Every structure is written in structure tokens, then in C-alpha cells.
Amino acid sequence: MAHRVKLDESNSIRVPAEDLRRQLSLIFQAVKTPENHADIAAKVLVSASVRGVDTHGVSQVIGYSEAIESGFYTVPQQTSVINESETTALLSAGNGIGLVSAYEGMEIAIHKAHEYGLGMVSIRDGHHVGMVAYYAMMALEQDMIGMSMTTATPSVRPALGARKMLGTNPIGFAAPAGAERDFVLDMATSTVAGGKVGLARRLGVNIPEGWALTNEGEPITEPEEENDHWALNPLGNTREQGSHKGYGLAMMVDILCGVLSGGGFSRQLARGENMTCLMAVDIGRFRDIDDFKAMMDDMIHELHSTPTLPGEDRVLVAGDPESDATDDRLVNGVPVENGNYAGIKTRAAELGVEVVI
Amino acid sequence: MDLHKQVSAILQGVGTPLDHAEITAKILVSASLRGVDTHGVGNAVRYSISIEDGTYTIPQTVEAISETDTTVLLSCGNGLGFVAAHQGMEMSIAKAREFGLGMATIRDGHHIGMVGYYPMMATQNDMIGMAMTNANQAVRPALGARPRVGTNPIAFGAPSGDERDFILDMATSTVASGKIGLARRLGVQIPEGWAVTGEGEPVTDPPADRGDHWSQNPLGGSREQGSHKGYGLGVMVDILCGVLSGGGVGTQLAGGENMSWTMAVDIAKFRDVDDFKSMMDEMIRELHATPPLPGENAVLVAGDPEADFEDDRSANGVPVENGQYDEMRLRAVDLGVEVFM
Numbered sequence: 001m002a003h004r005v006k007l008d009e010s011n012s013i014r015v016p017a018e019d020l021r022r023q024l025s026l027i028f029q030a031v032k033t034p035e036n037h038a039d040i041a042a043k044v045l046v047s048a049s050v051r052g053v054d055t056h057g058v059s060q061v062i063g064y065s066e067a068i069e070s071g072f073y074t075v076p077q078q079t080s081v082i083n084e085s086e087t088t089a090l091l092s093a094g095n096g097i098g099l100v101s102a103y104e105g106m107e108i109a110i111h112k113a114h115e116y117g118l119g120m121v122s123i124r125d126g127h128h129v130g131m132v133a134y135y136a137m138m139a140l141e142q143d144m145i146g147m148s149m150t151t152a153t154p155s156v157r158p159a160l161g162a163r164k165m166l167g168t169n170p171i172g173f174a175a176p177a178g179a180e181r182d183f184v185l186d187m188a189t190s191t192v193a194g195g196k197v198g199l200a201r202r203l204g205v206n207i208p209e210g211w212a213l214t215n216e217g218e219p220i221t222e223p224e225e226e227n228d229h230w231a232l233n234p235l236g237n238t239r240e241q242g243s244h245k246g247y248g249l250a251m252m253v254d255i256l257c258g259v260l261s262g263g264g265f266s267r268q269l270a271r272g273e274n275m276t277c278l279m280a281v282d283i284g285r286f287r288d289i290d291d292f293k294a295m296m297d298d299m300i301h302e303l304h305s306t307p308t309l310p311g312e313d314r315v316l317v318a319g320d321p322e323s324d325a326t327d328d329r330l331v332n333g334v335p336v337e338n339g340n341y342a343g344i345k346t347r348a349a350e351l352g353v354e355v356v357i
Numbered sequence: 358m359d360l361h362k363q364v365s366a367i368l369q370g371v372g373t374p375l376d377h378a379e380i381t382a383k384i385l386v387s388a389s390l391r392g393v394d395t396h397g398v399g400n401a402v403r404y405s406i407s408i409e410d411g412t413y414t415i416p417q418t419v420e421a422i423s424e425t426d427t428t429v430l431l432s433c434g435n436g437l438g439f440v441a442a443h444q445g446m447e448m449s450i451a452k453a454r455e456f457g458l459g460m461a462t463i464r465d466g467h468h469i470g471m472v473g474y475y476p477m478m479a480t481q482n483d484m485i486g487m488a489m490t491n492a493n494q495a496v497r498p499a500l501g502a503r504p505r506v507g508t509n510p511i512a513f514g515a516p517s518g519d520e521r522d523f524i525l526d527m528a529t530s531t532v533a534s535g536k537i538g539l540a541r542r543l544g545v546q547i548p549e550g551w552a553v554t555g556e557g558e559p560v561t562d563p564p565a566d567r568g569d570h571w572s573q574n575p576l577g578g579s580r581e582q583g584s585h586k587g588y589g590l591g592v593m594v595d596i597l598c599g600v601l602s603g604g605g606v607g608t609q610l611a612g613g614e615n616m617s618w619t620m621a622v623d624i625a626k627f628r629d630v631d632d633f634k635s636m637m638d639e640m641i642r643e644l645h646a647t648p649p650l651p652g653e654n655a656v657l658v659a660g661d662p663e664a665d666f667e668d669d670r671s672a673n674g675v676p677v678e679n680g681q682y683d684e685m686r687l688r689a690v691d692l693g694v695e696v697f698m
């Protein structure tokens with residue numbers, strides 16, 4: 001079964017995070033990305049790899065740098081403010097690197113929350129933002145709650161529907177704890193993220209029933225290439241188990257990212273287009289931050305001490321697996337699949353930049 | 358209209374001030390009109406009992422503990438949850454009109470009924486609205502075998518133009534508790550996937566009481582099907598309602614205690630409202646036009662079933678279960694208030 005599909009460590013090499021950051025930044029700069037933007041994009045991608053979110057990690061630099069070279073991404077990019085109020089901003093990402101515009105957008109949301117308590121930014125004309133929780137997590141250092149969402153071209157069916165109509169439209173949410181680790185939720189609103197099906201296909205393993213259906217409503221267990229004949233299920237899967245909820249959340253994401261920004265909802269997006277919404281909440285406006293964190297600690301502690309289902313080791317809290325991966329990978333290096341490792345080095349060599357990994 | 362008068366009269370009969378009784382009646386009748394009968398007028402009787410026995414403090418004082426341009430922390434004063442949630446959303450809307458966004462979190466509260474009501478207050482003002490509420494533990498965490506999180510519903514509303522507004526109202530568990538209670542009253546089994554025993558076995562006979570011997574599943578149901586997502590959303594609700602307000606989370610709340618959270622977003626601060634609404638219309642039409650799965654009639658959008666009920670019930674009256682109908686009349690007589698139904 002593929003529900004624990006993970007990177008195969010035996011086929012990978014451990015690389016220090018700092019070296020990966022330098023390598024990625026150099027590759028971005030080689031395709032004319034300004035240094036400050038290259039550093040941001042590298043930081044976000046390496047963070048995903050450090051947190052074990054390998055589908056959104058360092059290997060993406062190859063595709064992004066090709067998208068820049070081909071002119072699909074406009075670089076250098078100009079993030080511009082189309083509309084602004086005390087607490088809100090509508091940004092155009094200028095068709096640049098999505099990681100950069102989302103990062104800049106969250107900085108604006110945080111700045112507004114510092115000034116007025118709340119900040120929300122909706123971003124149009126954008127591309128892939130990578131691991132969506134990264135931006136929500138930017139709020140944590142400021143003792144704020146962060147939210148982040150992003151859309152994508154359709155791959156998920158609506159509840160009761162038999163065609164893909166919505167993106168996997170993930171939601172990120174982060175809140176700071178005290179002694180415990182921060183709460184960091186990062187979830188596609190489909191049963192699984194698209195990347196898991198792709199990974200299962202590459203590994204040649206079956207996927208469980210409940211992840212995807214054909215247009216005739218039959219479950220898919222042998223993962224196919226993405227095409228028009230099948231769709232991912234919304235979280236909840238079936239009418240009986242609440243598929244309207246995953247579907248409703250996906251529409252909520254489309255509304256906040258695509259309709260509020262005017263950039264378009266899932267069905268209106270070209271492949272590689274992604275609209276994004278970011279929010280920051282200054283906790284200190286409501287209550288003392290230390291009291292907030294102490295209650296977070298209490299809650300997390302109680303959840304961790306829940307007796308488990310038979311066969312399970314322990315109850316986790318959102319962000320735990322990623323924190324575990326971070327603890328390991330910052331010390332022992334980030335495992336990069338051999339193929340990706342070679343691909344990144346080749347790409348660096350092609351572009352004539354120093355190979356530092 | 359008769360129902361509204363009756364609910365308001367019953368609440369006033371136990372000392373609720375007129376304005377608070379009217380707000381509560383409006384929200385309960387709205388739930389009944391929209392087909393959300395588990396959160397409808399039938400509940401007036403038990404609220405009136407909670408008031409009479411002192412579980413609810415009436416008359417209540419809803420008080421701002423801390424307030425800024427865009428944010429407010431309210432105390433519900435242990436009174437009717439409806440009244441504080443209604444005020445929280447009104448304040449969110451007023452703040453959003455001035456500054457773009459408004460947010461309220463509410464402590465010392467009780468049940469707020471159909472959580473989807475509050476975002477609808479925002480959509481009527483050309484705003485996006487959100488509301489959440491927590492409750493004492495009923496749902497297990499992913500991988501866990503004891504109830505630790507409430508069913509913690511999330512509601513989200515956005516206005517459309519010609520199409521009906523998008524109104525999402527969902528428990529973060531596989532199903533709302535009311536559905537299991539309803540199955541029990543009707544004497545029918547519940548499907549596997551809704552609840553498990555403390556040993557992890559599926560529950561199909563709806564249990565009579567709450568406790569450690571069983572818990573509801575978070576949305577997603579199993580590890581393989583994404584139970585960590587429903588669980589994560591449930592905890593998110595606990596954070597915004599319970600931790601941000603200081604009122605407490607699922608493991609800390611007594612039965613009947615509920616903390617709440619509301620938010621309003623002024624669409625016009627981002628873009629022209631008519632443009633927003635016409636894009637909403639387009640999106641909704643495309644979704645309605647999706648070919649359905651075999652055996653299904655049509656693809657719906659969140660809020661469609663409730664809007665259908667509202668069309669019917671506004672014209673033809675609200676069906677009230679015989680038992681509840683009698684109970685409400687009896688309660689009105691007991692309290693010496695006029696019987697309108």
C-alpha cells in the first residue's frame with residue numbers, strides 16, 4: 001500500500017541544507033533571477049526538503065528554472081499592489097516565481113497585522129508557491145497565527161460529480177506554542193495531494209481505494225498519468241463519509257484565492273497558474289501571548305497523551321512529522337534522491353554555475 | 358412567523374430580555390427554515406430550561422475584554438451563545454467596513470446553533486464571512502482512540518450575483534453529532550466510518566451516551582483516507598475559538614460550553630463587488646454543470662440543499678416533529694406565555 005509512500009532513503013544522498021540553499025540560489029540566479037529573489041525561492045524549497053515534504057522540495061528547482069528560461073515565468077518579476085487598505089492588499093505576482101510573490105505577500109500581511117491586528121493578501125497572476133504552510137509559518141516568529149492557501153488547475157471532482165473541476169487547493173495554518181512544537185497544519189482538500197499519486201506511480205505501487213475515481217465512478221488503484229479520464233476524490237470521498245466537506249473547503253480556497261483576487265478559479269487557470277491567499281492574526285491584540293502559548297502547550301500535551309488505536313505508536317499533532325524530519329535533517333543532512341541529486345548538479349553545470357553539492 | 362413569536366415568547370418567559378430573545382428566535386427559526394432541524398426551533402425548550410436552572414446566566418452582559426480597530430475578544434457572560442455570536446459577527450462586519458477585516462473571538466459561551474447563520478450576516482453586507490465554534494470532546498484525534506476534540510464546525514459564506522450564495526457549514530468530524538443522535542431516535546444503524554469504540558472497532562449501533570467507550574471519527578475517517586486532516590481542522594477551530602479567546606479547548610470544556618470565532622472580509626477592499634459576484638456565478642454554474650456520478654442527479658454547491666428547504670418552508674411552513682410541537686406548546690403554557698402555534 002502506498003499510504004505511507006515516502007522517499008526511499010537507500011536511493012538518496014544526504015546533503016547539508018546550507019549547501020542546497022547555495023546551490024539552488026545559484027541556479028535561480030543563473031537564469032537571471034535577482035539575488036534577493038533567488039535566495040527567497042531557495043529558502044522556501046530547502047525548507048520543504050528539511051521538513052520532509054520532498055514532493056515540494058529542492059528537486060523543483062529544475063522545473064522552476066526551466067519555466068524561467070522558457071519565459072513561462074516572468075523574471076525579474078515585479079510584485080505590484082493593485083488595491084490596498086489598512087488590513088488588506090490585492091497583489092499581482094507579475095507572473096513571476098510564485099514562491100517569491102507569496103513570501104512578499106505574507107510579509108505584507110504580517111506588516112499589516114503588526115499595525116492593525118489583522119492582515120490579508122490575495123494574489124493574482126501567480127505561479128506555484130511550493131509547500132503552502134511555509135507562509136503560515138512566517139507568522140510564528142512574530143507571535144502571530146498564519147494562514148495560507150493556494151489553488152491549482154483541476155484534478156479533483158466535486159462531491160457527487162464525475163469530472164475533475166477543482167485543484168487540490170491546500171490550506172496551511174500555523175499557531176505558535178511555548179515549550180511544545182508549533183501547530184502547523186498543511187493539507188490538500190482532496191483525500192491525498194496530487195504528488196502522492198505521482199509518487200506511487202513512480203514507485204510502481206498501487207494506491208488504496210478512496211483516493212481517485214474514473215469518470216464512470218470506478219475506484220482507481222493503479223495510478224495513471226494525469227489525464228481527463230479520472231479525478232482525485234475530495235476529502236471525505238463518498239457522500240456517506242462527507243465528500244461535500246472536502247469539496248466545500250476546496251471551493252472556499254478557490255473563493256479566497258481566485259475569486260477575491262480576480263485571478264480566476266481552478267477551472268479558469270492554465271497549467272502552472274496558482275492564485276494564493278495569506279493571512280496573519282496578531283495574537284497580542286486578543287490576549288497575552290504567553291498565556292496563549294501556555295494553553296497551546298496544554299492542548300498539545302493532552303492530545304499527545306491520547307491512548308492510541310491498536311497498532312499505532314502515538315497520537316501526533318499537525319506539524320509533528322515535519323518537526324521530526326527537521327530535527328534529523330538539520331543534523332544529518334537532507335536526503336536527496338539520486339536522480340534528483342544528479343539532475344540538480346547537471347542543471348547547475350549546464351547553466352555554468354558552481355556545483356556546491 | 359408564528360414559530361418566531363413562540364420561541365421568543367418562551368425565552369422571554371424565563372426572563373430573557375426582548376432584544377436577546379428576538380435574536381435567538383431569529384437564528385433558531387432560520388435553522389428550521391433551512392432544513393437544519395437538529396439546530397432549529399425544537400431547541401428553544403432546552404435553552405429555556407438551561408436558563409431556568411441557572412446553567413445560563415440571564416440577563417447576560419456581553420462584554421468586550423480587549424478591543425482594537427479590527428479585533429475584539431468578547432465574553433458571552435455565560436448567557437445565550439447566540440447573542441454573543443451575533444454581536445461578534447456584527448462587530449466583525451462593522452470593523453471590516455472601516456478597516457477591511459474584522460475578527461471576534463468569544464469566551465464564556467454556550468451553544469450558538471447553526472454556525473452557518475453568522476457568515477450569512479456577512480454575505481448580506483457584500484462581505485465574506487466565517488464562523489467557527491468548539492465544543493467538549495466527542496471526536497478522536499487521528500490515530501487516537503478516545504474523544505479529545507469537539508465536532509468543531511466551520512462555516513464560510515461568500516455572496517453570489519444571480520446564483521445562490523455559497524454557504525458552507527460543516528462539522529470537522531465525518532458527521533455532526535446530531536446525525537448520530539437522530540439515527541438513535543429513529544432506531545437505525547449508522548454506517549461504518551462515523552464512529553469507533555475505545556478499542557478501535559467500528560460502531561454501527563448509535564450509542565446512548567457520551568464517554569470514553571466510543572468516539573466519532575474526524576473527517577477522513579482513517580489514516581489512509583486523511584483522518585489527520587479532519588483532526589487538524591478540528592484543532593484549528595479549537596485554537597481560534599478556545600485558545601485565542603482563552604475560554605478553553607475540547608478537553609477543557611464542560612458539556613454545553615462553547616467558545617466561538619467570527620470573521621468578516623470586505624470584498625470591495627480587494628475588487629469591485631459586482632465583478633466578484635459574477636465570477637462566483639460563473640464558478641457555481643460550472644460546478645452545477647459537472648456530469649454526476651452514476652446514480653446521482655446533480656452536482657450541488659454548498660448551501661443548495663438549505664436554500665431549497667428555505668424556498669419550500671418559507672412558502673409552505675416549517676414542519677415541526679409532533680413531539681417537539683407538543684413540547685413547545687406545553688412549555689409555553691407552563692411559563693404562562695401566549696401560545697402562537
